[in-house]
Amino acid sequence: MNSTQQTGGFEATVRDFWATRPVRPSTGSKAAGVSAAIARRYGVDSILVRVGFVVLFCYGGAGLVLYMLGWLLFPKEAAPLPGQTTPRREPTRTWVAVTLVLLLVPAMLWMINSIAVLGLAAGPISLYFLHRNQGDRQVTGTSDPPAQATPTGENTWVYPGTTAQQTPPSWDPLGAAPFAWDLPEPQEPEPPEPRARRFRWYNPLALLVAFVGATAVASLGAPGYFATATALGLLGVAMMIGAFLRVGRWPIVLAVPLALVALLSSVAHQYRIGDDLDLGDVQVAPVEITDVQPVYDRDAGTLDLDLSALRISTGDVVRTTASVGAGRVQIRVPSTVDVxxxxxxxxxxxxxxxxxxxxxxxxxxITDLGPDGPGGGEIVLNATAGTGNVEVIRD
Known part of the structure; x- marks a missing residue:
């Protein structure tokens, strides 16, 4: 175990992290290699690292900013120099670094006053504790050099496979005496014992916690999208913890469809799509002021409100609202009224x-008095659409 991880404080851990920070691999990466670099450096599943970035992206885009910071600060793996076998570390290319800085500066300034600041803090904190626990892990192991006859003094040698010092005979100045050739016969390595799966209870427990959490939120009267988002958030936390324990990949199979359900239920709630749907096209053409309803509302479709034939006199004021969740609102008004x-x-x-x-x-x-100027009655309109078009047309 690295002494820095055992006894070092915060500053020592940060210094050690910077000295041994992850290296973006030249192969096997999906984008810039930040997730693959963290996974390889600390021995965690790269899928879980990517899930972590996606979860943090939900906090106002913090995951994207943290990914760009990793792209900027983590070196890139490069081919070794001639005569060497260890890959080199190359800094991020200048033009890429400049582009990332130009994107990061306004993004950081905008996020500092929003919920994204929580995601920006969660990323470095998670990486800090990951380094505290896994920082002693080496990316690649090194093999021991082959044993050689090592001089221990004048005319005194230690032959390969022996511990006793021996003096080579005069006829064997190189120390290649026959007794040095008596090496043990190679043996087949014993097969490793199968490793028992650790934390077999983790995945079922993660699913149970997500189910109980969503059920508890729903029982308090929260809308369906909120309960679904709660389950999704609990699964995300479980996968983040599982990254440290090297378990917990299975919940991602449930998290993907659950994210789609949360998105669809959120849209349905926003546009009031429920059991009592108001769908389809509606056309209304009131003639008298008393026929005009204060509110015309549709969940989806076209709402055509024709007021062009409305009988309205000077001094009369008509107020109405036309709203559609998804679709089109069209309102026609007379040519001589104030709108x-x-x-x-x-x-x-x-x-x-x-x-x-x-x-x-x-x-x-907009306020429009018409071609004849003030007078001729007044119509006050409020036309809204969630997704679609709004048109107010003077006849």
């Missing part, structure tokens, strides 16, 4: 009284 419209789209396109905008989190606030 105040709030158009919002979480992801998609908005055409609000001839003003066009698209992208994510689109918000337009």
């Amino acid at each position: 105040s419209a709030e158009c919002e789209v979480e992801m998609g396109e908005s055409i609000c009284l001839n003003r066009h905008s698209n992208g994510q989190d689109v918000h337009q606030s």
Whole structure:
């Protein structure tokens, strides 16, 4: 065991980590080789290391920033020099390092004030404890040099396979006496004893904890997506701990479909998709002010609200909201009324009284008095769509 890992403090551990930090392999990596480097350096499964980066990515993208830091700071394995067998360590290429720094500076400044700071702290802390426990492990072993006759004094030699010092006879100045040739016959190595699996209880326990945690959260009235995300988070923690124990790969088989279920249930909750779905296309064309509903709402589909024939006089004010979770909202207004419209789209396109905008989190606030100026009544609209299009058109 490395003395640094046994008795060294924080500074000694950090110095030892930097001196023996992981080397990104030239082969066997999926991207820049950061996960493979950590796995090979500390003897853990590379899949679990990659899972760790994915889990930390959920904290505001912290996993991506930590991966880029590893790319920047971990050297690259290079071919050995002529006459040598040990691979060299090459620093990250200059143009790659410059690109990474330019990306990391704004990312770090943005993340420092968000939940991503938890992920940024969790990465170095995990690596620190991993080095404390596994830092003495060598990436590749070295074989002992072959035994040679070693001089121990004038005319005194130790022959291979012996411990007693002997003096070669005068006729054998090189020390190659026949008794040095009497070597033991080679024997077949004994087969290693099968290693018993350690922590066989770990995978079932991890699944049980994830199930109990999700059930407990659901029993408290939490929505389905939150309970699913709780189970996914507990499985992620179990796989991170399993990386230290060199077990716990099996839960990833359940974690992948569970992540898809959590994503779909989150979208369903956000857009209010449940048992009482409001789906399909609806067209409404009220004529009297009293026919206008305060809210028109659909979960998915097209909502066409035609107010072009609405009888509205000067001084009258009509307020209504048209909303769709996924789809299209279209509202037509008369040509001679004053219109105040709030158009919002979480992801998609908005055409609000001839003003066009698209992208994510689109918000337009428009007031249009029409070609005849103020007067002729007023319509106040709030048109929203989760994913899709919003259009407010003057007839």
